[in-house]
Each structure stands twice: as structure tokens, then as C-alpha cells.
Amino acid sequence: NNKIDFDDDADTSISSATDDTLVVEVGGNTLATVTATSVTVNDGVEITTADNTDTLTLTSTDADANAGPNLRLYRNSSSPAVSDVIGVIEIEGRNDNSEDIIYQQYQHLIADETDGTEDGYFIFNQMKAGTLTERYRIETGTFIINDPGADFDFRVESDNDTHALFVDASQDHVGIGTDNPIGKLFVSGNNVNFATYIANDGNNDNRYGLSIKCGNDDASGTNYAVAFYDGDGTAQGFITFSSGTVTYGAFT
Numbered sequence: 001n002n003k004i005d006f007d008d009d010a011d012t013s014i015s016s017a018t019d020d021t022l023v024v025e026v027g028g029n030t031l032a033t034v035t036a037t038s039v040t041v042n043d044g045v046e047i048t049t050a051d052n053t054d055t056l057t058l059t060s061t062d063a064d065a066n067a068g069p070n071l072r073l074y075r076n077s078s079s080p081a082v083s084d085v086i087g088v089i090e091i092e093g094r095n096d097n098s099e100d101i102i103y104q105q106y107q108h109l110i111a112d113e114t115d116g117t118e119d120g121y122f123i124f125n126q127m128k129a130g131t132l133t134e135r136y137r138i139e140t141g142t143f144i145i146n147d148p149g150a151d152f153d154f155r156v157e158s159d160n161d162t163h164a165l166f167v168d169a170s171q172d173h174v175g176i177g178t179d180n181p182i183g184k185l186f187v188s189g190n191n192v193n194f195a196t197y198i199a200n201d202g203n204n205d206n207r208y209g210l211s212i213k214c215g216n217d218d219a220s221g222t223n224y225a226v227a228f229y230d231g232d233g234t235a236q237g238f239i240t241f242s243s244g245t246v247t248y249g250a251f252t
Contacts, residue, residue: 073108080113086120103127111140128152219243 003015011028022034033040049055060068073087080086091104104126111119119140126135128150135152136145146152151169158164166175175181177195178188189195200207215223219241226239238249 080110082110082112084110084113086110101127102132105132215241 002017003013006012013025015023020036024032030042047055058069062068075086085107087108089106090102092100092102095101107123109121111121121139123137124135125132133150134148137147145154153169154167155163156165161177163179166179168181173181174185176187178186187196198209200209212225214225220243222240222242224238224240228236230236240247
């Protein structure tokens with residue numbers, strides 16, 4: 001007998017109609033097929049543990065230099081198209097109202113399905129104030145942070161500077177060496193030599209070190225190109241221009 005039935009209507013069974021193959025059928029549907037080297041499951045699988053042990057472990061004992069173990073997410077679509085979401089990994093937990101919440105989500109999509117020019121892209125979403133919001137994406141040739149324009153600051157830390165680079169999202173300001181950039185670009189430091197050093201050394205007389213564009217389009221009125229302050233922020237002087245005349249303001 002190559003079939004074992006588990007109910008009266010014989011639609012839940014384990015059978016072996018083919019050599020070295022077991023077929024598990026539940027309710028008339030083939031749930032799984034088992035061979036000597038593989039297990040194919042035809043529906044969702046849930047693995048549950050009651051403690052903090054590893055819920056799923058993939059182990060490869062191959063000793064060569066090739067990749068392994070391997071996790072494959074395969075979207076076997078007969079009509080692939082741009083923006084198809086071909087794989088998602090979600091990190092879920094509960095809130096204080098016993099609701100299931102996606103706190104982090106990794107999405108993988110098709111950018112171009114054309115044979116020979118295929119492109120893909122990746123999006124990382126994170127829960128913020130109750131809404132799953134995009135944090136960054138990797139497209140073909142582009143790495144984009146905060147594409148939706150949400151209020152997410154961006155900070156890069158170095159060995160001795162917690163704000164070596166800082167983007168203040170709410171103010172649309174960029175800071176170097178500061179957590180409070182007061183202008184579009186604000187550089188702050190406590191260096192022995194320079195806070196900012198600009199070099200455009202081409203050993204040629206057509207090189208510009210710094211170009212400043214400001215003021216009225218026709219240069220009318222008093223346009224402040226450069227202002228000078230001492231260490232505690234007291235104004236010391238300025239360079240202005242008006243209708244082609246450059247003025248060095250009184251230095252106090």
C-alpha cells in the first residue's frame with residue numbers, strides 16, 4: 001500500500017506513487033512533496049517558538065569557496081513589469097494595544113524587466129509616528145535618503161565629532177561640525193588652522209577660489225557678500241557691493 005489515509009473521505013493522506021517521493025495531501029490539496037533531497041511546500045509555512053532560541057537556521061556544510069547557505073526569494077511571474085514588488089521582508093511586533101505593527105520593511109522591486117537591460121531597486125521603510133515611511137532607497141545608479149521629504153535628520157559621526165555631517169530636515173539646513181546649522185550650509189570647528197579650506201590649484205590664472213552670488217539681480221542697493229564676526233559672534237565688518245562698487249565696511 002503506497003497511501004495512508006487519515007480520514008473517512010480519503011482526502012487527507014500521505015502517499016508514495018513515485019519511487020523515493022512522499023506526497024502530503026490535506027483536504028484534497030497537495031500540501032507538500034518530499035524527496036530524498038528536497039521538500040516542496042505548496043502553501044504558507046509558520047514556525048513558532050515559545051522562547052528566544054533561533055526560529056529558523058540555514059546551515060551549509062559545503063567546504064568550497066562558493067556562496068552558502070543561500071536564501072532565495074523568487075517571484076515566478078508570467079508577466080513581470082516595472083514597479084512589481086518581487087520580495088518583501090517585514091519586521092513586525094506589537095504595540096501597547098495588542099495590534100500587530102510593521103516596524104521595519106525591506107522591499108525589492110523591478111525597475112526594468114527588459115531582457116538584457118534588467119534593473120532592480122530597493123526601498124527601506126520604517127515606522128514613524130504611526131505611519132510606515134520610506135527612509136532610503138537604492139535605485140540604478142542612485143542612492144537616495146528620505147525621498148518622500150519626511151522630517152528625518154541625517155547624521156554622520158567621525159572619531160571625534162558626533163556631527164561631522166548633519167542634515168537638519170525640518171530646517172532644510174546642512175551642518176558640518178554642528179548640530180544646529182543656522183544657514184543653508186554652516187561649518188563649525190575648533191581647529192588650529194582652518195575651519196574651511198578651499199583649494200582649486202590648477203597652476204593657471206583662470207582658477208577661482210570662491211564665488212559668491214547674492215543680492216539684487218541688478219546689484220542695486222547694498223548687497224552683503226561677506227560678513228565678519230569675532231569668536232563670540234560680535235560683528236566686526238563686512239564686504240558689500242552696489243552697482244559695481246565694492247566697499248569694505250568699517251571694521252570695529
